[in-house]
Amino acid sequence: MAEQPHAEGGASPPKSETLMEKLADKLHVGGGDSSSSSDSDNDERKRPSAPPAPADEVKPSFSEAAAEAKAKVFRLFGREQPIHKALGGGKPADVFLWRNRNISAGVLGGATAIWILFELLGYHLLTFVCHGLIFSLGVLFLWSNASSFINKSPPRIPEVIIPEDVIVNIALSTRYEINRAFANLRQIALGRDIKKFLMMIAGLWLLSVLGSCCNFLTLVYIVFVVLHTVPILYEKYEDQIDSYGEKGWVEIKKQYAVFDAKVLSKVPRGPAKDKKH
Numbered sequence: 001m002a003e004q005p006h007a008e009g010g011a012s013p014p015k016s017e018t019l020m021e022k023l024a025d026k027l028h029v030g031g032g033d034s035s036s037s038s039d040s041d042n043d044e045r046k047r048p049s050a051p052p053a054p055a056d057e058v059k060p061s062f063s064e065a066a067a068e069a070k071a072k073v074f075r076l077f078g079r080e081q082p083i084h085k086a087l088g089g090g091k092p093a094d095v096f097l098w099r100n101r102n103i104s105a106g107v108l109g110g111a112t113a114i115w116i117l118f119e120l121l122g123y124h125l126l127t128f129v130c131h132g133l134i135f136s137l138g139v140l141f142l143w144s145n146a147s148s149f150i151n152k153s154p155p156r157i158p159e160v161i162i163p164e165d166v167i168v169n170i171a172l173s174t175r176y177e178i179n180r181a182f183a184n185l186r187q188i189a190l191g192r193d194i195k196k197f198l199m200m201i202a203g204l205w206l207l208s209v210l211g212s213c214c215n216f217l218t219l220v221y222i223v224f225v226v227l228h229t230v231p232i233l234y235e236k237y238e239d240q241i242d243s244y245g246e247k248g249w250v251e252i253k254k255q256y257a258v259f260d261a262k263v264l265s266k267v268p269r270g271p272a273k274d275k276k277h
Contacts, residue, residue: 083235096231108228115221194264 087093098104117123140155147154188197210219234241 083231083238087231096227097235098228098232104228108225111221111224115217118217119215119221 144154
């Protein structure tokens with residue numbers, strides 16, 4: 001019987017140990033959680049932040065891409081600008097391209113009336129100018145003198161003064177174009193460019209044929225009508241016309257290469273230009 005308390009006393013330390021182990025386990029688990037959380041915090045701190053999203057690159061719009069692709073397409077006469085700019089832009093190009101139908105129709109109708117008046121009715125320019133001035137001056141003179149009798153204000157005749165700079169600019173532009181034409185004619189006459197020579201001969205021959213078919217006024221009227229019809233049709237069917245023009249241009253270059261090899265290469269040419277050192 002005396003051994004029982006000893007056995008019970010000896011059994012008590014394992015219980016305390018088990019309690020301490022449980023507490024240690026709990027502390028260990030809690031410490032592990034804190035360490036893991038700190039580790040995760042450290043990992044999050046050490047983890048490099050995502051690079052900033054790159055700025056949106058300026059991508060060309062669909063219209064710009066289409067315009068760039070369209071510019072690479074073959075254009076007649078090596079044109080790189082829209083037809084409006086090729087015609088000089090401004091109001092003349094607006095008239096030729098019928099941007100304002102009323103103005104374009106009025107200009108074409110006026111040109112047609114003048115052509116009918118001089119060509120079909122046989123009216124002469126000098127006679128027309130003189131009769132127009134006689135009629136205008138007579139009406140204005142009578143109106144100015146009769147205004148006091150009929151109690152009406154006299155006509156307001158504007159004062160017309162041509163600025164000097166306008167005349168100077170026109171003269172300078174005309175001088176530049178004439179000098180350039182003379183320089184081209186000189187180069188052609190010296191035999192240095194056979195291609196320009198053939199183009200000039202063909203152009204002059206075509207003008208002579210047209211001149212034999214109609215007079216100068218009719219020729220000017222035809223050019224005027226062409227300027228009011230061909231550009232607007234070309235602008236409307238630009239892609240189709242350029243496609244056929246490219247095929248025709250390729251064929252012309254082939255024929256010209258054959259003609260150059262068989263004929264032009266055998267023609268003696270003038271002296272080459274002196275190179276400036």
